[in-house]
Amino acid sequence: KKQFAVIGLGRLGSAMAATLADLGHDVIGVDANEEHVREMADVLTHAVQLDATDERALRAAGIQDVDVAVVSIGENIEASLLVVMQLKELGIPTIVAKAVTSLHGRILERLGVSRVIFPERDMAIRVAHSLVMTDVIDYIELSRDFSIVEIPAPPPFVGRTLRELELRPRLGLTIIAIKRKPATGGPEVTTVSPGGDERIQQNDVLVLLGDNAQIAKLDELLG
Amino acid sequence: KKQFAVIGLGRLGSAMAATLADLGHDVIGVDANEEHVREMADVLTHAVQLDATDERALRAAGIQDVDVAVVSIGENIEASLLVVMQLKELGIPTIVAKAVTSLHGRILERLGVSRVIFPERDMAIRVAHSLVMTDVIDYIELSRDFSIVEIPAPPPFVGRTLRELELRPRLGLTIIAIKRKPATGGPEVTTVSPGGDERIQQNDVLVLLGDNAQIAKLDELLG
Ligand SMILES: Nc1ncnc2c1ncn2[C@@H]1O[C@H](COP(=O)(O)OP(=O)(O)OP(=O)(O)O)[C@@H](O)[C@H]1O
Ligand SMILES: Nc1ncnc2c1ncn2[C@@H]1O[C@H](COP(=O)(O)OP(=O)(O)OP(=O)(O)O)[C@@H](O)[C@H]1O
Structure with a gap:
């Protein structure tokens, strides 16, 4: 059984976290927005409110131990890139991230994201x-x-x-x-x-x- | 060749409008946000800034003559439903709309949307x-x-x-x-x-x- 982290519990992130949990896997969900965290609290193994650009907060939530991290932050490209870099430095083996433009996607690949998702496109x-x-x-x-x-x-x-x-x-x-x-x-x-x-x-x-x-x-x- | 209208030129709407135009069809794009309209002006047949809940504005933009209308308004469920109803009353044969929750989707079907899209889910x-x-x-x-x-x-x-x-x-x-x-x-x-x-x-x-x-x-x- 794989351990997952989903960072960003917006519409895509929460749907992914819910599906992964539904498929029987452990999922830690994190989001800076308290309401989004609360909405997922019953569905996930853990749902934590934190700023995912903060390495210490990620460590405190146990993110460094997961096999796969999903970064689902769309509007804020800077946050998306900062979070991915943190996860890379925490040594997470597989990182999947949402991109909103092709340029954003190419940067994510450069940073070592294994798979870039373009849901709307x-x-x-x-x-x-x-x-x-x-x-x-x-x-x-x-x-x-x-x-x-x-x-x-x-x-x-x-x-x-x-x-x-x-x-x-x-x-x-x-x-x-x-x-x-x-x-x-x-x-x-x-x-x-x-x-x-x-x-x-x-x-x-x-x-x-x-x-x-x-x-x-x-x-x-x-x- | 079919005539299309895309209402809501966010990430999904603009990608759909661009793909339809790319496939050789006439596309009228509308959005309340001027910048979103401007970004699509070169790609579409027409790109018009207007509030799509306003029937007269829709008529002035020629929306009533299209074969297919795509409503891509996510965050604002009320606007999404009002716009769909306007399009229904304008007699548009086929309406496709994005929904952000299942309930939103069921309401859209009730209003006669032929296809509800759940991109993130x-x-x-x-x-x-x-x-x-x-x-x-x-x-x-x-x-x-x-x-x-x-x-x-x-x-x-x-x-x-x-x-x-x-x-x-x-x-x-x-x-x-x-x-x-x-x-x-x-x-x-x-x-x-x-x-x-x-x-x-x-x-x-x-x-x-x-x-x-x-x-x-x-x-x-x-x-
Ligand atoms: N630094 C951050 N740390 C933790 N969560 C964050 C951070 N930045 C953004 N988020 C969260 O990520 C989620 C998704 O962000 P955003 O709305 O920008 O993306 P989106 O791609 O538009 O979302 P959706 O999946 O709903 O389409 C939001 O719930 C937001 O609170
Ligand atoms: N009444 C309206 N008339 C015209 N355009 C509107 C209206 N309401 C919202 N829009 C436009 O619809 C677009 C998409 O809206 P919104 O951001 O709510 O949806 P979204 O589903 O989050 O978008 P995305 O496709 O980027 O994920 C925006 O560009 C917005 O300006």
């Missing part, structure tokens, strides 16, 4: 792509050139088997899963790597993987 | 899951029970073909892609739906899809 890209395409429910960037999209089964696909549809040879798209709400009611069922005999039903949601050009082409076909 | 879940697992580079929730993880090729896999590894029958995991940096240098290459003869190389990143129990089991094996 990443969500913006994801939602914007799904909004510009026809009927795309979700869009996930897999790499610079490949994406995963979720679309409702297009009417021409309904009733056909995957073998008949030939999505890979004809459209260069791989169907990695089908989400289906059972006719009898009950929760949605996900079928992963459906076989060639799988027949598409009305209201199926298809999860497709392909390169961005192929996905754009699908969008044109559907549009 | 979703990113928190994604990053927290990848942090608790051994060596997981990224984690994407596909549905309540299925996830996609990216992991460096575990040493026992290196040099083996996918057919030999039998990931589906033995571990219930589907390898949907392999990311590889060519030995000769140059950008990373993604191979989608690799075939049975694909041989895993050192430093490959494997993109795996499976149900959460199977992924947790993989994590135990790797840990």
Whole structure:
């Protein structure tokens, strides 16, 4: 079991601290704002009010013993950088930090942050792509050139088997899963790597993987 | 080509407006804060300073003609709800809005928002899951029970073909892609739906899809 510290219990920090605690790990949460500390006190192993740019305060809270520290301070770039440096000097093995601009992110990397998080930017890209395409429910960037999209089964696909549809040879798209709400009611069922005999039903949601050009082409076909 | 309006040019709103403009669409950006408007003026079709709770100001900016409106106002729940209601009454077909709490999100749905965005919460879940697992580079929730993880090729896999590894029958995991940096240098290459003869190389990143129990089991094996 890993020990975590989350510094900055704003919306991102508190959600991360809560998820980590939910997954069964010890989490020390710290924030300069007393109300934010109080809101998390019941959820975390410890929730401490302190100024995280103060090394002695961090030590007093036991931060030096954690495996992973998450720094979730957005508005105040100076505080974000000072805190990361303190954590580095405390010898914390893994530091993850939120950045609000690319420049902020590059500085964090320079300071030795293992992973820089851009929550607003990443969500913006994801939602914007799904909004510009026809009927795309979700869009996930897999790499610079490949994406995963979720679309409702297009009417021409309904009733056909995957073998008949030939999505890979004809459209260069791989169907990695089908989400289906059972006719009898009950929760949605996900079928992963459906076989060639799988027949598409009305209201199926298809999860497709392909390169961005192929996905754009699908969008044109559907549009 | 769709017409978009983005109301609230904070970090999420400005990133969404910029991505939509980048994808070739017309974007009207509005914000009460002059500096935020000015920062986006060169990037968008129009950037207007106004109070979006004011219906006449919205009409004057031409908001009623857009296909999709994005409301990205986080801190001020009241403003977020008032703006959404104005947009509904202007007859805008699709409204997407950011929410900062689940309650806020439920109210937005009640008002007819087609999609509620929780950027901090979703990113928190994604990053927290990848942090608790051994060596997981990224984690994407596909549905309540299925996830996609990216992991460096575990040493026992290196040099083996996918057919030999039998990931589906033995571990219930589907390898949907392999990311590889060519030995000769140059950008990373993604191979989608690799075939049975694909041989895993050192430093490959494997993109795996499976149900959460199977992924947790993989994590135990790797840990
Ligand atoms: N020096 C510091 N020591 C401890 N906590 C701090 C310090 N500076 C900022 N914080 C805390 O970090 C939290 C997040 O800060 P801030 O609001 O700047 O970031 P944000 O990225 O806008 O937050 P959110 O995650 O809500 O989007 C706040 O609760 C704030 O009190
Ligand atoms: N009534 C309003 N009319 C126009 N713009 C508004 C109104 N209320 C808030 N805004 C703008 O919305 C933007 C985002 O607001 P706010 O900072 O509350 O949200 P946030 O969710 O914290 O932002 P971020 O996307 O940076 O995380 C700000 O630029 C603000 O000026």
